Amino acid sequence: MDLKQMTYFITIVKYHSFSKAARALHISQPSLSNSIQNLERELGTPLLERTTRNLQLTEVGKLLYERANKMLQEMNILQEEIQDIIDGDRVEIIIGMIESANRWFARLMYEHKQTYPHNDFTLIDTLYSKTVLEALLRYEVHAVVTNQEIIDETIEAVPLYTEKFVVVLPNNHPLMLRENIDLQDLCNVPLILGMPSFQTCSQIMRAFEHIDLKPQIEFQIERFEMAKILVENGAGITILPENYVKDALPSTLSYRYINNDLLQRTVYFCYVKNRHFPSAILSFFLLIKNNFKTTRVQIS
Structure with a gap:
């Protein structure tokens, strides 16, 4: 039994x-069938129950699929790590990002x-297509800057x-x-928020619900930049992270703090431990950590 099989x-x-x-493997069907038959002969048991309509895994097939899948994932990870070493100082650093962290x-x-x-x-946005944790564990990114608290060993x-x-x-x-x-001051004005599935929007809505208020949401958008543009064009007002708007607003816009302790968030830098x-x-990771070492409590 080898990796190709x-x-x-x-x-x-x-x-x-x-x-x-x-077709996906770019080989002929007879070659694929022969390879699986050889694997079944080598193991001494069928892996697939073939019918005219579909394929079913045998008990041994289920076991092999579970273990082989993990082994191939580990091989892909190993190849990624080896390539990083080969590249040395010419490495591509792939980071998952939240929009509000762009400036720093x-x-x-x-x-x-x-x-x-x-x-x-x-730089990629890991939030739209996959979870942050999945992107990290699949080695699709080296690290992420996120407002999601990831609790994983x-x-x-x-x-x-x-x-x-x-x-x-x-x-x-x-x-x-x-x-x-x-x-309360924001409930009678047109409000521009992110998509309901976004953690930022969910946190804002929980703050309203906590004091039994329902805001007048007229726009739900994906990007903070679009929210800012809509405000600039008179479509309403919006609630954004302070770090995103500080020193980054056009001269026609300003911001004010909100009297609510729930409306704050922690931003994390996450990567796979081992x-x-x-x-x-590692030098870039250290640069990020040291940059916030003295300001880790709060940016205001």
């Missing part, structure tokens, strides 16, 4: 079809490039800072006359 077997199970699996993260990327000019950065989750949520509104809005704003990282990546 296990890959063929797992692909057949994935597609529930020899013909579809053969851009500054640290630039600083890192002064020491490691051959490193490349790829395999993950190192370093709290970077705590930030408040603020109301963003036009300079001529009546609420600008107040130094701080209550949630993953091997080359020195260039």
Whole structure:
């Protein structure tokens, strides 16, 4: 039994079809069938129960699929780690990001490039297609900057800072006359929030529900930048993380703090504990941690 046979077997199970699996593997169907038959002869037992309509795993087939799947995932991880070592100081650093961290993260990327000019950065949003934890464990990213608290024994989750949520509104809005704003003040104005499935939106809604209030939500959008543009065009007001709007608003907009202790969040830097990282990546991790070492309690 070798890795190629296990890959063929797992692909057949994935597609529930020899013909579809053969196309995905770019081999002929007879070659695929012969490989599985050889594997079954070697093990001395069938792995698949073939019918005219579908394929069913035998008990041995179920066991092999479970173990082989894990083994191939480990092999892929090993290949990723080896490639990182081979690349040395020319590694591609892949980070999952939340939008509100863009400004400080851009500054640290630039600083890192002064020491490691051959490193490349790829920034992706891990929240739309997959969970943050899944992206980390599948080695699709080296690390993530997230407002999700990940509690998992395999993950190192370093709290970077705590930030408040603020109301963003036009300079001529009546609420600008107040130094701080209550949630009650926001219930009779058009509100622009993120998508309901986003953690930021859920946290804001829980704050309203906690005091039995229902806001007037007129826009639900994916990006903070779009929320800011909508406010600028007079569509309403929005609630955004302070770190995103600080020193980043057009001259026509301002922000005010909200009198509510629930409207704050912690931002974490997360990575897999036992993953091997080359020195260039570890240096960048250290740069991020040290940047917030003295400001870990709160940004305000």
